[in-house]
Amino acid sequence: MKKLAYSLGLFFTSFFGYAAPPQETTIHRQIFIVHGYGATAHDHWFESLQRQMQDSHTQVTILQLPYPMQPDVEAWQHVLEQNIKMIDEQTYFVAHSLGGVTLLNFLSKRNPPKIGGVILVAGFTETLPVLPQLDSYILKSQNMHINLKNSPNKHLFISENDEYVPPELSIKLAKQLDIPFTLIPKAGHFLAEDGYTDFPQLVRYLKEILRK
Template sequence: MKRAFIIHGWGATPADHWFPWLSGSLQQHGFAVDTPALPNPTAPVFADWQRTLARHIGTPQPDDLYIAHSLGNITLLHYLSQARPAKIGGLILVSGFAAKLPKLPEIDGYSMDNYVEQARLDLPAIRAATPNIVCIVSGNDAIVAPEESGKLAAALNAPVIRVANAGHFLASDGFTELPQVLQAAEGFCSQ
């Protein structure tokens, strides 16, 4: 069975935003879905989040589908950069970034910069592992500026799906479903 992993971001849990809806939708498409609960989400420890991914993902498999949101993106990209899989099924990166966020060096006293500085990314190796990468970006994201997501998409040579007025794709922005993610996953599966 194909595996799918949904990686949440800062301040979130697997029960938040559009994650439960996506999990159920992917299960209906035959995926074994895992949405790891990353520990201490409002003050994440980089090594703890990496250990949690290691326990859940283990060795990345050729058919694995990865979906990440916000801080979950750089967390996942570091993990994959270290694991160096020859092939994965695909990546869907929502409000992604791969460097410090100039507009958000910290949040509620937590140093985002410190977390991001620990990530070691090999984006060319990730790109080589799959032709299936999509970045989903909101034009009015006040947390991860659209330009930052655009830089990540450019570095991965990935197409961008723009969603107007979506904020940061949070439930508080009106997102308990995110059909663009499911459509991208369906597109990957049909190849």
């Protein structure tokens, strides 16, 4: 059977002048999406982003963090540690809200020499007046010493009317970490109920930096 297949291959090669090699898919890039408080991997714009960005060269993983209504620092960090084995210039992160605190805590401990990109959505690192139930998680995560100078691509998306994360806290974080930011009007907290089942600004940004 192998000889027959080989003979047919030679026949088509000689007859048509070219035989296309079998297509191979090689994953070159990894994008990890880290959700926030009260969310799951299936909420908001996460799966839409995954569908739009995943291809034969890019693997997009939405991390599912346990007990999202009762976040635990150790449990959430464990999920990141188990799923993110290597970080280099082909590794990109997208984190929403409390997921940003979680990601920055993780990166501060790993301190990778290179990161492809870090994108925070409604990012913050200080306690939130309207969500005091998160104070313990946030304060416990503040031992971070993160330096994003090792990431050539970083951005923070901020909503002008975020009812959970005051825009001034996100802007303060952007200045602390020297992250360029985009202020988007009437985006709420970038939730599905705010109209964010799709996130075109984030998709555009990711496609731009991946073309570099």
